[in-house]
Amino acid sequence: MSASDIVPSTLSAEPRKPRVAVVFGGRSSEHAVSCSTAAGVLRAIDRDTYDVLPIGIAKDGRWVLAADDPDRLALTPGHTPEVDDAADGVIVPLSTTDRSLAVLEPGQPPRALGDVDVVLPLLHGPFGEDGTLQGLLELADIRYVGSGVLASAAGMDKHYMKVVLAGHGLPVGPYTVITDKAWRHDPAAALDAVSSLGFPVFVKPARAGSSMGITKVNAKEDLEAAIEAAREHDPKVIVEAAIVGREIECGVLEGRDGAPTRTSEVAEVEVVQGHDFYDFEAKYIAEADVQLSCPADVPVEVSDEVRRLAAAAFDAFGCEGLARVDCFWTSGGDVVINEINTMPGFTPTSMYPRMWAVSGLDYPALIDELLQLALSRRTGLR
Ligand SMILES: Nc1ncnc2c1ncn2[C@@H]1O[C@H](COP(=O)(O)OP(=O)(O)O)[C@@H](O)[C@H]1O
Numbered sequence: 519m520s521a522s523d524i525v526p527s528t529l530s531a532e533p534r535k536p537r538v539a540v541v542f543g544g545r546s547s548e549h550a551v552s553c554s555t556a557a558g559v560l561r562a563i564d565r566d567t568y569d570v571l572p573i574g575i576a577k578d579g580r581w582v583l584a585a586d587d588p589d590r591l592a593l594t595p596g597h598t599p600e601v602d603d604a605a606d607g608v609i610v611p612l613s614t615t616d617r618s619l620a621v622l623e624p625g626q627p628p629r630a631l632g633d634v635d636v637v638l639p640l641l642h643g644p645f646g647e648d649g650t651l652q653g654l655l656e657l658a659d660i661r662y663v664g665s666g667v668l669a670s671a672a673g674m675d676k677h678y679m680k681v682v683l684a685g686h687g688l689p690v691g692p693y694t695v696i697t698d699k700a701w702r703h704d705p706a707a708a709l710d711a712v713s714s715l716g717f718p719v720f721v722k723p724a725r726a727g728s729s730m731g732i733t734k735v736n737a738k739e740d741l742e743a744a745i746e747a748a749r750e751h752d753p754k755v756i757v758e759a760a761i762v763g764r765e766i767e768c769g770v771l772e773g774r775d776g777a778p779t780r781t782s783e784v785a786e787v788e789v790v791q792g793h794d795f796y797d798f799e800a801k802y803i804a805e806a807d808v809q810l811s812c813p814a815d816v817p818v819e820v821s822d823e824v825r826r827l828a829a830a831a832f833d834a835f836g837c838e839g840l841a842r843v844d845c846f847w848t849s850g851g852d853v854v855i856n857e858i859n860t861m862p863g864f865t866p867t868s869m870y871p872r873m874w875a876v877s878g879l880d881y882p883a884l885i886d887e888l889l890q891l892a893l894s895r896r897t898g899l900r
């Protein structure tokens with residue numbers, strides 16, 4: 519099929535507002551979380567300024583034209599939202615001269631949907647937050663919100679994330695990596711390397727999110743099961759020494775027109791009962807077990823240090839658009855970076871938007887700022 523086989527849309531000839539493709543769902547285990555983020559964004563995005571095109575990525579990876587229906591996408595008790603994989607397919611043109619997505623209806627020639635000016639990829643986890651989707655959009659020469667291929671990929675992989683941070687002189691905790699090859703060829707050596715960290719340790723899939731596949735392990739005999747549990751999410755596993763301290767997070771926004779990176783007020787996540795750490799249930803189900811303080815009640819020296827490290831981490835990766843940087847304020851008084859999220863939770867009640875709201879940028883304004891940052895960027899290498 520060539521571009522000339524696609525029936526042009528009448529819309530594409532009309533003068534129009536910037537068109538935003540809101541892309542959500544995806545192949546990762548965070549599919550439903552992504553749908554619920556899309557519900558929040560579709561409700562809040564300014565329709566007077568932007569023309570909105572909701573695009574779902576089904577669990578099998580198929581791109582479909584989704585209904586503009588936030589209620590169906592919301593994550594509520596008893597309703598786990600999912601992209602409708604029977605909807606009409608959407609194709610992305612892999613050409614620098616064509617920014618018009620096309621829709622495939624059964625028995626019809628592909629129909630052009632009109633040019634897309636910017637993609638808002640609301641995807642978490644592998645095949646969305648990890649540079650793969652960003653690579654597709656780079657090939658298509660389409661602008662998108664957030665970090666590019668390298669920052670997304672390195673930020674997603676908790677191993678390379680620490681390599682990049684440490685390489686920039688930023689503080690990270692002790693860890694060891696168990697690759698698939700190492701585990702299959704010499705598991706005893708891998709277990710010894712882990713034991714040298716001391717206990718407890720956190721065993722994690724290198725590339726996951728929402729605490730999926732993470733176990734806190736207190737003794738060597740429980741390691742193997744934890745490693746196998748992490749390997750269900752990712753053949754690459756990272757094991758970290760447990761850090762005793764408070765969890766302090768910071769929102770980061772790219773500066774406009776080359777201005778310095780911006781940081782929000784910091785927030786604290788505290789698990790008050792029922793969980794060993796901030797696990798999946800604490801994040802999404804048993805919310806009463808968690809206390810979120812925004813802004814965090816910490817001394818100004820601590821919030822300043824978290825903000826300094828958050829901006830430095832964002833710059834170390836060459837991040838664009840947005841990121842949330844999560845730190846530990848240790849019992850010894852140091853601040854250590856736990857992780858960077860290049861597509862943090864983004865519902866109206868998620869930490870990232872809440873931190874910006876207390877910093878003077880409410881949810882609709884934050885969406886607008888991210889779209890403007892992306893629209894003002896040139897495509898290609900930068
Ligand atoms: N090294 C560590 N020391 C202490 N707690 C940790 C450590 N690593 C993770 N945790 C706990 O586990 C939670 C999830 O880990 P994290 O690395 O942030 O994974 P995810 O990317 O899934 O959010 C953290 O919020 C924290 O409560």
Ligand SMILES: [Mg+2]
Nearest residue numbers: 728729844857
């Ligand atoms: Mg985390």
